[in-house]
Amino acid sequence: xxxxSLENDPPTLDRxxxxxxxxxxxxxxxxxxxSAKKLTIKNFRAKPTLPENYEKETWRKLQEAVSAIHRxxxxxxxxxxxxxxxxxxxxHKIAKNLYSQLKEVCxxxxxxxxxxxxxxxxxxxxxxxxxxxWQDHCQQTIMIRCIFLVLDRTYVLQxxxxxxxxxxxxxxxxxxxxxxxxxxxxxxxxxLQLIKRERHGDTINRTLLRNLLSMFSDLQIYHSLFEKRxxxxxxxxxxxxxxxxxxxxxxxxxxxxxxxxxxxxxxxCLSCMDSSTLPLLITRVEEQLIAEHTESLLSKGFSYLVVExxxxxxxxxxxxxxxxxxxxxxxxxxxxxxxxNVASSIVLDTAADNSMVQDLLDLKEKLDHIVEICFEKDPxxxxxxxxxxxxxxxxxxxxxxxxxxxxxxxxxxxxxxxxTESELDRTLDRIMLLFRFIHGKDxxxxxxxxxxxxxxxxxxxxxxxxxxxxxxKLKQECGGMFTSKLEGMFKDMSHSKELLSQYxxxxxxxxxxxxxxxxxxxxILTMGYWPTYTPLEVRLPTYMVQLQESFRKFYLSKxxxxxxxxxxxxxxCVLKSKFKNGNKELQVSLFQTLVLLLFNEGxxxxxxxxxxxxxxxEAELKRTLQSLACGKARVLTKVPKGKDVAVTDRxxxxxxxxxxLIRIKINQxxxxxxxxxxxxxxxxxxQDRQYQIDAAIVRIxxxxxxxxxxxxxxxxxxxxxxxLKPTDIKKRIESLIDRDYMERDTDNTTQYHYVA
Amino acid sequence: MSKIDDTRKGDTSNEQLFTLKKxxxxxxxxxxxxxxxxxxxxxxxxxxxxxxxADNKQDGCVVVWGECNHSFHNCCMxxxxxxxxxxxxxxKEWVIQGTGK
Ligand SMILES: [Zn+2]
Ligand SMILES: [Zn+2]
Ligand SMILES: [Zn+2]
Numbered sequence: 001x002x003x004x005s006l007e008n009d010p011p012t013l014d015r016x017x018x019x020x021x022x023x024x025x026x027x028x029x030x031x032x033x034x035s036a037k038k039l040t041i042k043n044f045r046a047k048p049t050l051p052e053n054y055e056k057e058t059w060r061k062l063q064e065a066v067s068a069i070h071r072x073x074x075x076x077x078x079x080x081x082x083x084x085x086x087x088x089x090x091x092h093k094i095a096k097n098l099y100s101q102l103k104e105v106c107x108x109x110x111x112x113x114x115x116x117x118x119x120x121x122x123x124x125x126x127x128x129x130x131x132x133x134w135q136d137h138c139q140q141t142i143m144i145r146c147i148f149l150v151l152d153r154t155y156v157l158q159x160x161x162x163x164x165x166x167x168x169x170x171x172x173x174x175x176x177x178x179x180x181x182x183x184x185x186x187x188x189x190x191x192l193q194l195i196k197r198e199r200h201g202d203t204i205n206r207t208l209l210r211n212l213l214s215m216f217s218d219l220q221i222y223h224s225l226f227e228k229r230x231x232x233x234x235x236x237x238x239x240x241x242x243x244x245x246x247x248x249x250x251x252x253x254x255x256x257x258x259x260x261x262x263x264x265x266x267x268x269c270l271s272c273m274d275s276s277t278l279p280l281l282i283t284r285v286e287e288q289l290i291a292e293h294t295e296s297l298l299s300k301g302f303s304y305l306v307v308e309x310x311x312x313x314x315x316x317x318x319x320x321x322x323x324x325x326x327x328x329x330x331x332x333x334x335x336x337x338x339x340x341n342v343a344s345s346i347v348l349d350t351a352a353d354n355s356m357v358q359d360l361l362d363l364k365e366k367l368d369h370i371v372e373i374c375f376e377k378d379p380x381x382x383x384x385x386x387x388x389x390x391x392x393x394x395x396x397x398x399x400x401x402x403x404x405x406x407x408x409x410x411x412x413x414x415x416x417x418x419x420t421e422s423e424l425d426r427t428l429d430r431i432m433l434l435f436r437f438i439h440g441k442d443x444x445x446x447x448x449x450x451x452x453x454x455x456x457x458x459x460x461x462x463x464x465x466x467x468x469x470x471x472x473k474l475k476q477e478c479g480g481m482f483t484s485k486l487e488g489m490f491k492d493m494s495h496s497k498e499l500l501s502q503y504x505x506x507x508x509x510x511x512x513x514x515x516x517x518x519x520x521x522x523x524i525l526t527m528g529y530w531p532t533y534t535p536l537e538v539r540l541p542t543y544m545v546q547l548q549e550s551f552r553k554f555y556l557s558k559x560x561x562x563x564x565x566x567x568x569x570x571x572x573c574v575l576k577s578k579f580k581n582g583n584k585e586l587q588v589s590l591f592q593t594l595v596l597l598l599f600n601e602g603x604x605x606x607x608x609x610x611x612x613x614x615x616x617x618e619a620e621l622k623r624t625l626q627s628l629a630c631g632k633a634r635v636l637t638k639v640p641k642g643k644d645v646a647v648t649d650r651x652x653x654x655x656x657x658x659x660x661l662i663r664i665k666i667n668q669x670x671x672x673x674x675x676x677x678x679x680x681x682x683x684x685x686x687q688d689r690q691y692q693i694d695a696a697i698v699r700i701x702x703x704x705x706x707x708x709x710x711x712x713x714x715x716x717x718x719x720x721x722x723x724l725k726p727t728d729i730k731k732r733i734e735s736l737i738d739r740d741y742m743e744r745d746t747d748n749t750t751q752y753h754y755v756a
Numbered sequence: 757m758s759k760i761d762d763t764r765k766g767d768t769s770n771e772q773l774f775t776l777k778k779x780x781x782x783x784x785x786x787x788x789x790x791x792x793x794x795x796x797x798x799x800x801x802x803x804x805x806x807x808x809x810a811d812n813k814q815d816g817c818v819v820v821w822g823e824c825n826h827s828f829h830n831c832c833m834x835x836x837x838x839x840x841x842x843x844x845x846x847x848k849e850w851v852i853q854g855t856g857k
Binding site for chain 1: 812
């Protein structure tokens with residue numbers, strides 16, 4: 001609603017003549033308004049005279065028309081006539097009078113109008129009246145300006161201090177209507193009341209609101225009068241609402257409410273207010289409903305939402321907090337704290353070690369999903385999650401590493417048929433995510449190696465591909481040094497196979513060995529690659545000793561400087577056996593074999609007799625006999641009966657042994673891995689660390705030749721996969737200097753050189 | 757080989773209750789040395805010497821025995837004798853008895 005649309009000339013204007021041809025002509029009627037300024041200057045020279053009462057008469061005519069417009073009644077004169085009259089007056093320097101007379105008429109008209117506000121009508125009725133007055137005023141001003149167009153384009157243009165007719169109208173309206181205290185207060189109060197009702201849920205007359213706010217803008221009192229108060233009221237209202245709703249509503253509902261409020265405010269503002277108000281308004285709402293309560297909302301409901309995996313609510317939380325200063329920072333801090341709480345409680349719950357790894361994997365998967373879906377993969381949250389997991393997993397020394405290794409073992413064992421190759425690979429990838437957090441990666445390696453050894457030696461691995469895939473994942477994560485011994489184990493397995501086929505060929509040329517009828521295989525392990533096994537001396541039947549020695553001789557002929565130690569605890573055998581109810585094939589351990597072979601010599605033996613014949617240690621023998629006489633497949637009978645074996649027991653061959661299968665595996669009763677054994681494993685890892693540090697220092701120094709202490713340290717932290725103490729490293733450096741692997745710079749003691 | 761007095765022998769005859777058909781044995785090999793640790797680099801002789809570990813050349817690092825029966829990493833000893841042709845442990849003149857394979 002501005003005067004711009006009136007720039008067009010009145011339709012009756014004759015545009016065929018231009019100002020030049022009119023020079024000297026008495027009446028400049030028909031001059032092109034656009035070139036009025038130029039014309040006027042040229043017309044100064046020849047001033048035509050007017051009839052004496054022309055000005056008075058003309059003004060009377062014009063005044064009559066203006067009054068008619070103000071009354072909204074019929075105008076007796078044509079618009080063209082009036083237009084030309086104004087044009088004439090202007091060209092005779094009477095413009096100044098005309099302007100002030102017009103101003104006077106309009107002002108007095110407006111002054112007469114404000115009586116409509118004299119009664120104490122309030123609220124919307126008042127606003128409607130004001131709106132009507134404003135709409136009329138605009139209409140009238142447009143028409144008046146139409147008639148007085150030449151005045152606007154000549155006189156006003158030359159006097160830059162004077163407002164145009166349109167602006168004059170605005171000034172008059174502002175001065176005489178809105179500047180009246182009672183009008184101003186009621187209009188502002190009415191508008192705010194209207195907005196309050198809308199916020200309260202009422203349907204209000206938005207057109208009225210929009211019109212009046214647009215009037216405020218036109219009168220240039222929108223910002224000073226309306227917006228300032230509006231924002232203050234908004235702030236107060238939402239401050240109050242925030243305090244109340246925060247206690248009244250669950251966090252979930254509070255977030256929904258806030259989101260709804262912001263949408264409503266945006267809608268109201270876009271449809272009724274100046275667009276510059278929008279960011280100010282939304283900021284106020286966000287400050288009062290969110291920023292003010294960030295901490296208490298987070299403390300009250302955040303953990304619950306994460307525990308319950310309420311992704312929609314969490315997404316909303318993130319979005320709302322993104323809008324306020326430091327909002328996501330607080331969210332992230334709470335997220336971090338929550339993850340640490342939950343993950344640490346999983347890690348520290350010693351009663352639930354069996355489910356620790358699965359629980360951590362599930363937790364990680366869920367939280368990864370939340371970070372991706374709800375927190376837009378915000379790097380701050382990604383890092384925070386990583387840090388929280390890392391610190392939680394390492395709250396307990398060694399155990400998590402051990403359990404992760406065990407978990408992998410369960411997945412890799414042949415018994416595990418639940419997963420396809422690709423599912424298994426995905427599981428391994430997830431495990432690697434946990435493994436990455438472990439500080440003592442060498443602890444993992446030690447336990448992983450123990451299990452891997454069992455899988456390889458007993459042929460219990462579910463899939464060679466999966467084993468190789470896991471190995472390459474470890475290698476990728478920790479480097480070749482880390483996996484070199486594990487890889488050595490696989491190499492040993494394939495070397496053993498090659499060697500065995502060579503041995504078979506070698507044996508084929510010696511027919512006297514054939515008569516034993518025993519198919520012997522030997523796996524040769526490189527000491528150091530494999531877990532450390534304590535050799536147990538046992539007494540083998542002569543022909544087994546001969547088989548063993550024959551192989552040893554063959555092996556040592558291939559390799560010089562070596563010695564070979566047979567590991568009786570790791571051996572296993574297949575025995576053909578005759579029972580009354582049929583022949584069976586027993587898959588048994590070497591110890592079980594030695595005991596059973598004894599029963600070829602007699603039907604009944606006492607514990608000490610078996611012990612003497614086999615030389616198996618008492619504890620091992622007890623477990624062995626228990627497995628043969630007290631387990632599921634009882635090929636021996638214990639006298640007296642009972643679950644446990646005592647040194648006073650006798651054992652008899654169970655001739656009437658029955659079993660539905662031909663091939664029977666009799667499990668050696670496994671000693672649960674004792675605490676001592678695990679302590680042993682970790683102890684060995686700790687001892688090994690100094691070699692690892694030495695090797696890493698030499699490796700780094702050999703590559704860099706010269707390095708400062710600081711850089712050497714940081715390289716070591718990067719390369720070594722276990723926690724390092726600076727004092728330990730200093731000791732190793734001193735030791736390497738003693739052994740001439742490196743030397744201190746003679747001038748700079750914090751600088752080292754590699755010694756080739 | 758003597759089979760006479762071994763009644764526990766796995767035999768092809770059907771007299772026996774138990775006959776050994778298959779034997780999967782496991783053996784561990786190590787260098788036949790008196791001392792596990794190389795006195796020069798102070799790493800166990802079963803592991804590669806420090807320099808070979810640094811180069812990731814574990815496989816080629818073998819043991820060397822002197823006439824004095826002392827043993828070291830071959831790499832370590834080769835460097836040692838360039839400066840001093842005596843065994844670091846017994847100071848006898850270093851004469852190679854053999855190397856591991
Ligand atoms: Zn050495
Ligand atoms: Zn070497
Ligand atoms: Zn010596």
